[in-house]
Amino acid sequence: MKKLTYLYTIVVITVGMMTGCTPTKVFNLEPFGATNSTVIDGRTIVKESKDSVDVVASFVGLYQDYAVFDVEVFNNTNHDLLVSPKDFRLTPLNEDKTPYFYREQEQVGYLAIDPTEEIIKLDNRMVKEERRLKTAKTVNTILAIAGAVTLVAGATKSSGYREAASVRNTMALGESMLRIGLTKGAVDRSVYYSRMDQYSSQKDVWQQQTFLKNVIAPNSSLRGDVFIRYTSSAPLMQMSYPVGGDDIVIWFERGK
Template sequence: MKKDNIFCIMALLVGLMSACTSTQRPLQLMPIADHSVVIDGKTVVKDEKDSVKLVVSFNGKFNEYMAFDTEIFNLSSKDMFTSPTHFQLIPLNENMSPIMADSISPIVLEGVEPREKMNDTNYQMALQDKKLKQAKVLNTVLFIGGIVAMASSSGRSSRHDRYSTGMELGNAMVQFASVKRIIDHENYYSNMDRLHNERRTWSEQGFNSNTLSAHTSLRGDVFVPIFKNAKYVQLVYKLPNNEITFLFEQHGE
């Protein structure tokens, strides 16, 4: 095996293992409503039904979710249970008709519970630790295998081409293990930094499943999955016998 071929293979490995980045237009949602106000640069919409009042504004994107700054008011005289999962997002096409999952069912995306997402993130962090440990074992095997191959070749007194091939193979294995080790650690620290930021974001959220006392409110971001191909989206809050809806026009993504 020629040295230039070895370096080409190693370069290809680096390219395949490196993460790719892409640019996207920022996601924007504009409410379609007769009654909306602009507060601190955000367009706010509100509605009230069955002693429940909602005040909502689009607050941007986080990972694969769109965030809505939401305050819910319990206007009744008794306790009320609320949850981010009570929110649904229905993607609509240019005719404002629901985009269908199949011939009879529209696509409906449910809000996520921040506590559950934080637990998922903890699990992903544990997986990253496990993957790095497995990579360390493989890198050690490759490195030792390369050293053994070179040592074995150096002890041969027979044909020169076998000696040269053995040395090149051993050297390639050692270099491969060294490069892979660097890439493994770079990917690990990059992923863990991202996951730490995600866990912090989820832990800071104030809108979790909760019981609201009479005449109290709860405010925080509600996260629902992004549906990129929608022209419009309808945000729905499910009530026992009713629902509150807000219509937005979607741009970007």
């Protein structure tokens, strides 16, 4: 199955101390109870079917707050099939398949995200960052100019004894305003470039996805990575995909 790009993060939790360490634990979800499964390159791939629609899935790893699954939907019907990443839901459950509660609240699970929607969100955030920096530049320039003007005013004041204190106060005020304007400008630019780099990297990930909202023609399929928020403490997770009035269900258990 398709490999995730280098931008994908497999979350590894390492517990170590200066005096020793324990084996590294990797978060993993293993399918179970599937009617049709196989193991390829150490990864279990399962297939479930209903009403001439097949779903093939395997757990790939983690990216940010999402569990990532390599999914392929086969349309074996005689009509077009509209699919979307948001058709998939991941529901956390207890070992006995009862609802899972976290902090006394039932966890109903999450729908998969739509990469196209994520790209739009990131574009909007980048536009806001551009506007925020532009506004900050204006404010910082005003502060710096005001500080410089105040410094000049203080320097040109009479140096008589009575005005010495006033001159010092004016010069101190001018220096503070100039320093704030210059320092804040540097900080604003640093924050801007950091956020823009982050948004750009995330956008690259979503732009590479192939499982998007689409129509699958009869006897065709669509394959790609599906990203779904997950509950890491839940022992079981149920992936569901609606077909007609029912769901195709694939079960995963947290690796031990």
